[in-house]
Amino acid sequence: MKFKDYYEALGVPRNATQDEIRHAYRKLARKYHPDVSKAADAEERFKEVGEAYAVLKDPEKRVAYDQVGSQWKSGQDFQPPPGWDAGFEFSGPASDFGAADGAQFSDFFETLFGRAGRHAHAHRAGMHSQGQDHHARVMIDLQDAYRGAQRSLSLRMPVMDDQGHVTTQERTLEVSIPKGVRAGQHLRLVGQGGPGLGQGAAGDLYLEITFKPHALFRVDGRDVYLNLPLTPWEAALGASLSTPTPDGPVQLTIPPGSTQGRQLRLKGRGIPGNPAGDLYVVLSIALPPADSENARKAYRAMAQAFDFDPRTHLKG
């Protein structure tokens, strides 16, 4: 296990005031919040910053961390000294640990503060209460949204036994994927969430739909995009081409005089629904290589045949 320097994560000195720590956290949290930032490592950075703040904002945890942490540098191998937390009293459930969203802190954090954080999960409600609603994100094929499908989805869930040990429970759900479902939408599976207490009903399970990345198709809401390369003569003269769609190939008419970047819309061939999305075929023009005498001859013949200057607009 590596030692984590929480002061370094927030960019504050070890003697920073609580106000300075809060300022530093807020600034970094706004910068790296995954709902706001588009940076690739935003989620990871945001978790680091959140973990550091969860410890340093709480004077009890900060003192405990300082006690352990003063001899270590970030990234060094770390074992907590035996009995390091003797004499510290943690004042009850750490309910603001991001537990509501299932945020996972590092092993390092769990080792130091695991016991103090765990009690947050204890049931506080009465004898009968409804089970919690659960959430999971699942990946499906784009084709499944076109046709509807029945799929086995594996879900893994951390569960805690009576001694407070966390294990992973896996279950497989046979789920009907409705035709026309889109990325970002949720499927509600009634009664598939957490079990109720006493005679309380089970909670619901919400599955957030995402599409597996596809080699050919790009999805934007209801609409689907395909890049279609053309030869110069197909673009110039027009053509009729067999074109893949998520629902199988179609015969597509390329109008004469098509230019690079032109989009052909196949109305209603996006994700089905009311209204159905559209499929956009984005044209690009690929030049054949001049790698044989015949090919070079053909290019020279073109040069002869055309009185064509694409750079007239560059001349003053």
Add this chain to the structure above:
Amino acid sequence: MIQTSITFIQGAVVEEDVQLTLLELCQACRAEEENVLAWVFEGVLEPAGESPENWRFSGESLRRAQLALRLSRDLEINPPGVALALDLLDEIAALRARLRRSGMG
């Protein structure tokens, strides 16, 4: 790891087929009722119905409420700030979509 039984389930698409009561919305995103009331007051969520007991939230509210909850918790933003952030995020998403459609994204 423990394997449990296989079940066969038909789900409803929340955004299209589901309307949520105040209680259901709070349970689904584990938000406190007072937070949801504050977001409705600020216009983050726009339920149909006259009074909180009769409110019906559209399925789309689920995503918005989750986003509002994350922003208010992680960034310590108050309800008016959450409303502003969501408006701006909506606008950014619309602009990005326009960029993509014009082939520049």
